[in-house]
Amino acid sequence: MTKLSVKQQKFADLYIETGNATQSAIDAGYAKKSARSVGSENLTKPDIKEYIDKHMTEMADKRIMSAQDALELLTRIANGEEKETKVVATQFDVSEVEVPADLKTKIAAVKEILKRYPTENPLTQAQIRKLEAEADIKEAQAAEAKNMTDSSSEVMIVDDIPED
Numbered sequence: 001m002t003k004l005s006v007k008q009q010k011f012a013d014l015y016i017e018t019g020n021a022t023q024s025a026i027d028a029g030y031a032k033k034s035a036r037s038v039g040s041e042n043l044t045k046p047d048i049k050e051y052i053d054k055h056m057t058e059m060a061d062k063r064i065m066s067a068q069d070a071l072e073l074l075t076r077i078a079n080g081e082e083k084e085t086k087v088v089a090t091q092f093d094v095s096e097v098e099v100p101a102d103l104k105t106k107i108a109a110v111k112e113i114l115k116r117y118p119t120e121n122p123l124t125q126a127q128i129r130k131l132e133a134e135a136d137i138k139e140a141q142a143a144e145a146k147n148m149t150d151s152s153s154e155v156m157i158v159d160d161i162p163e164d
Contacts, residue, residue, distance in 0.1 A: 004047055004048060004051060007028050007029050007030070008028075008042065008045075008047075008048055009051070010027075010028040010029070011024050011025055011028035011030070011039070011042055011048070012024075012042075012048050012051050012052050012055075013055075014027050014028055015039075015042075015043070015052060016052055016055050016056060016059070021036075021039030021040055021042065021043055022035050022036045022039045023035075024039060025038045025039035025042065071113065071116065074109040074110075074112050074113050075109075075113065077101050077105060077106060077109040078106050078109040078110045078113065080100035080101065080106065081100070082100070082101060083098040083099060083100060084098070084099060084100075084101060085097070085098055086099050
């Protein structure tokens with residue numbers, strides 16, 4: 001990327017902020033009469049476009065939560081480190097209090113974390129073993145059926161395992 005002139009960079013920065021090419025051109029110091037065409041033209045120049053795209057991507061990256069950020073937030077909630085504001089009303093006054101998340105919220109946060117880190121659940125392991133065994137049986141039956149010759153008068157039942 002070649003270096004932008006001071007005016008071009010100011011235009012690009014203003015455009016990133018406002019999204020208005022004409023006003024950005026005026027505020028960057030271009031003549032009012034030609035601001036509309038200059039603004040439009042600046043948006044087609046490769047160097048200015050690259051500068052704007054790069055900065056817009058950086059801004060988007062900062063606004064969007066990463067998976068790591070989400071897990072860290074869930075962990076802080078589960079540990080009671082993240083506080084929320086609750087309004088407490090009495091017959092005399094109303095006040096705001098910072099409190100950790102309630103138990104239901106903590107449990108939900110822990111469940112969300114555990115979804116990403118599955119443990120060795122005996123039931124899940126048994127279900128996996130059953131599915132693997134069924135797949136092995138079906139593969140063996142398919143291989144046996146494939147090896148049978150057309151002249152054979154034998155009939156083979158491939159699906160003789162009851163489904164649950």
